[in-house]
Structure formats: structure tokens, C-alpha cells
Amino acid sequence: MSLGPNRKVVLAARPEGMPQASDFRLEEESPASLEDGQVRVAVEVVSIDAFIRTTLEEVSYHPSVALGGTVMAFCAGRVVESRAEGFAPGDEVHGPMGAQTLAVVPAMLVQKADPSRAPARAHLGVLGATTGLTAYMGVRHVGRVEPGEVFVVSAAAGAVGSLAGQIAKLDGARVIGIAGGPDKTRYLVEELGFEGAIDYKGEDVAARLRELAPDGVDVFFDNVGGELLDVVLDQIREGSRIVICGAISQYHGDMSQGVRGPALYLRLAERHARMEGFAVTHFADRYGEAEEALAGWRSSGEIRLDEHVEKGLENFGETLRMLFTGGHTGKLLLEI
């Protein structure tokens, strides 16, 4: 079987601030031979996730990528060669395979999709750990939203945010999304049925939030952090829950040295509120429950996740930048 070379995205330089296309380089290599227990996967689609940015730092919560190393990413594709029991050419798989065309990985690192339930690609989105499962855990097990409560979510038109808002709606909450630009706020209200949406780039968020939620916020699902977190903290109700899912406004730099924290954290004491952070992996024992619920809502059409698809491994750097400039709506993917 002639496979051709593996093309991979390697880290050429550690980004200073916002990643640049020049921080990455495409390299080609002859396909490695397979060892026992390994599979070779033809990667079809790469999930563009915020955690990738943090792996580019020398010190990171997620394992750091070495200079010259292949950039880590979750991917979906098809097995083309297998020396692992239970895996055969043609199987659809997903897992952390890295930004490359022909990944050689231990089979235990990837999972087979069941195409009769959902394609492998759905495991990067609605059924993905970094997307659907994160939204589910944050809403159900951290925020624990109740019917009739006011649920506010930031980065609301993105992958995690759009799903978190929809799950909270299914749980009976009044959902308000915060996102950048009028197209996104229109999308949230008209397409996803959120009760309200605030354009943080063009509107006074504090004033609009007061209008939309005059009695205050019960649950804030925060993906952004920084200044926006303070604006919402100032309007929380007694007994509210602040879910720290992420802080995408704070990822450009050495996070081990600290990020901008909330100046108004005393609102928590004043209003007997709770702020709780989580990584989806803390809820690994609940993945089955979440997948079952998400797969059901996906097939019944009760939730949707739009995709923004870019193409070509050579566009990896530009596509990663889009996650921070907000050029996409829904799940950002790179087809290769």
C-alpha cells in the first residue's frame, strides 16, 4: 500500500500574544512503520480548540508542545492500517491525534465511532469532550440551573457556549447570550431561541444586562473571563452560581504567572454566591450519561451545533487565530 508522506503542523516559535501563522510550519515525513498495538489513521478533520493555545506555552496546564513538535489536537478520521486488536482499515475513529494527515497512535488513545449513532466527526462537536460534554457538565453538574432561572453565557455563539445555552433552555432557564457583533446576537435569538443576546463589542453590556435581567443573574457560564466576568458579577443574585468554564480573553501569555482575576469577587460574599471552576475531565465518570443525553437531543433536533469549516492543513495557524478573533459561529473545524 502506498501511503505517501505524513504532513504535520509543527510549532516553529512560541507565540507572543495572539498566535501568528508564522508560529507554525508544515513538515513532511515518510510514514513511520507500525508497532504492535498501534493504528495509522488518515485524519479528515481537526478540532480547533482553545486548549491548543495553552499547549503552545512552555509551562501549561495541558501538556506543552516542544518547539519542532507536532501540534496537539483532537481529530476524526479513518483507520488505514492496524496492528491493534479490534481495529481494522475503514473504521471511523476520533481522539487526540495531532494536526497531521497520517497519525500513528496507540489504539488505546482513539475511540471507534458507531456510524449508526453518529459519525466520528460528531465526537469533535456535540459529542466531543471539549465541546458538548463540557457544555453539559458545566450546565448540569456545576451551574445546576433550575427552571425559571436566568442563565447567562459568554462566547455564546461559539461551540461550548451555544450548546450550554441550549441545554440550559431545555432545563427551563431564561437564557441570555453575550457574543461579539450583531450577526451573532441575531443568530442567538432568531436561530437558537435565546431570550436575549448582548453584543459586547457594540453595546454597553452592564446596561443591556440590567434591561434583560432586571432581577439579576442566577447562573453565569463564563467562557471569557477578564473584564466581562466583573460586569456580570456585579449583577448576580443571591444564591447564584458562577461557572468558570474558560477564560479565552486571558490565554495569550504565560498563564502560570497569573491572569486578570475578578476585581468584584466580593459580590460572592455579599450575595451568598458560589464560583466554581471545572475541567471536563473532572467529570469523566459522567461521560456516558452526557453522551446519551446529547446524542438523544442531537437526533431529535432539540439541540444543534453549526459548523464553521476551514480547509487545508497549511491554514492551521490562521484557523487557530479565528478562535480568538471570533470569525466563526458554532464549532470551528479544519478539514484536511
Ligand SMILES: NC(=O)c1ccc[n+]([C@@H]2O[C@H](COP(=O)([O-])OP(=O)(O)OC[C@H]3O[C@@H](n4cnc5c(N)ncnc54)[C@H](OP(=O)(O)O)[C@@H]3O)[C@@H](O)[C@H]2O)c1
Ligand atoms: N473547562 C473545560 O474543560 C473546557 C473544555 C473545552 C473548552 N473550554 C473553554 O470553553 C470556551 C469556549 O471554547 P470553544 O472551543 O467553544 O470556543 P468558541 O466559543 O467556539 O470560540 C471562542 C469564542 O470566544 C470569543 N472570544 C475570543 N476572544 C475573546 C475575548 N477576548 N473576549 C470575548 N470573547 C472572546 C469569540 O467569540 P466572539 O465573536 O463572541 O468574540 C470566539 O468565537 C473557552 O474558554 C475554552 O477554554 C473549557
